[in-house]
Amino acid sequence: MTALAKLFRTTAFKLVLGLLAVFVLAAGLGLAFVVWESGRVIQAQSARMVDAETANLAERYRLGGFLGMAEAISERAAQPGSFLYLLTAPNGEVLTGNVGTLPTDVLAKHGTREVQYTRLGANQGPTPALVRVERLPNGSRLLVGRDLSERARFAEILVSTMLGGLALVVLVALVGGAILARRVLVRMDAVTATSRTIMAGDLSGRLPVSGSGDEFDRLATATNDMLERIGELMEGLRQVTDDVAHDLKTPITRLRNQAEEALRSAKTEEEYRATLDRVIEESDGMIRTFNTMLLIARSESGAARQSMSALDAAELVESIAELYEPAAEEAGLSLVVRTSPGLTVHGNRELIGQALVNLVENALKYGVLDGGTDKTVELAVEEAGDRLRFLVADHGPGISEADRARVLERFVRLETSRTRPGSGLGLSLADAIARLHGGTLELNDNNPGLRVTMDLPRERSETAR
């Protein structure tokens, strides 16, 4: 597409063309009206002048008789001017006047009408005239008229002037339209070019904002915000992919090593079986990690939001406490539960349950301090303004302030926990679930120990965004 064709195809240019068409049509209609109206005025004025002249000649007739009038007519006809005169005898013979030819039956009827005539001595074709025919008492006929070619000339001047003006208007409009269209086009081209680079994979590109605050700026700003968000999501996705690659490679390598080792050195069936058992165990762990990552991704995408309903937070906390109470006892800890009835949260039971389970399992795993005396793990749900606060607090070594933000990231496992089983995803998942519900997950010092609070909105209307 050539640059010019592109220009003509812009919306701005098409708008200019459309407006121009409307304007030309309106001007044409106006012009036609002016021409018609001016013709009518000229004709009316001519009729009045013809009437006055006829009355004047009639006066002559009354004062000077037929001959006096004929004399006056001869005199006036000889002068240059727009008046036409013709006096005929009763037998139709032309007595005097300045009319050369006339349509034949004009003199037969009296009254005012428009006719085509030729002036006496003129060498051009018939021209229009307004004539009035009177029958005189002696039977002769008097024709008084006025040339109307002035009317046509006037219309011609009007039309040619107006057309010239219109041509100027059209020219200016086209040039102006093209300039306008070019301005729009330049900005749109910038947007298109940026979009192309973004599509080509460079997500850092942003649409130009001129700062004028016009609609283009607003569009560009909104699009830039959207790009920003997409960039964040892409970054998150990249992070996950990297994490997956990194964290699944380790167990896969382990799996492979075990199989290899068995092939090389196992001799008895029991040895093979033991290896296969370990392989299955290892794959189960990987599947679990995978499921957790999917769950995090799903929570972060917000897809589970439609499967939320009002759920009894106290019941959920109590049932989790009941499930974990024997495990806590086995770990040498005691679970202290605090709830009150009527605490309802809008959410997904399985996701919130999973988050709490992760927190409780962490507390049971890490909640013992060597030589510590307080062996309780607190599990509670309480009101906190317009939110519900789920609380899991232990008296273990806790997490240092510097590490607290870090442990919410995927696959982060603190050095102290490396030797324990776990995927490093538990807190990330709990955090993602809290955010999915429009809530927050916070890690604090329990002096000593870790105190995790998960605040979730209470009512549906507060979670609706």
Next chain:
Amino acid sequence: MYEAPMRILLVEDDREAAAYLVKALREAGHVPDHAVDGEDGLAQADSNPYDVLVVDRMLPRLDGLTLIGRLRAEGNRTPALILSALGQVDDRVAGLRAGGDDYLTKPYAFSELLARIEALGRRSAPNSADTVYRTGDLELDRLAHKVTRGGAEIVLQPREFRLLEYLMRHAGQVVTRTMLLENVWDYHFDPQTNVIDVHISRLRSKIDKGFEAPILHTIRGAGYMIRDGAR
């Protein structure tokens, strides 16, 4: 232990997976048939009396949920287990709503699948309506909420009672940890640690302690089973 072999229809389009499952189910003492797509599965389920259907969710020609929906519309109530790669909350709810009786996410352990198939097959067995379950000298009265062994009453917590009730309803069958979590606790989420094992060992200390023959057995790599040890 499985007195009558079950007729099982496996509707699965992945031939390799199907071949493995057919072989493993046969080794477990059952009679499996295989259908390669939804239409085929519907035709076979219509013409043969099966004890359990195992239906992959994503099938060529007719997807698993539609297949089960059609069977249910025809009045066919054969228990159906849905196998799916989709394991999220809503997916499972959709599967159960379509008329499935159980939902298992791929990949799964065969022991888990087998345990669930056997639990489904026995679901229609008359003993699920019994008010008193008996295994050996262990008795559980569902109405009176009373458990006795050898005539002596055993006091159980409400949750322990429900745990034992579920195990005894499926006496002679392997019950997996996830089955217990889903059916006794109504949890479909995944605890990483051995919470269920601790509950089982508590229950075991109440019903088996002091008796010569244990009734509550651990099946390695699979789960648990209530079985009369004297037999």
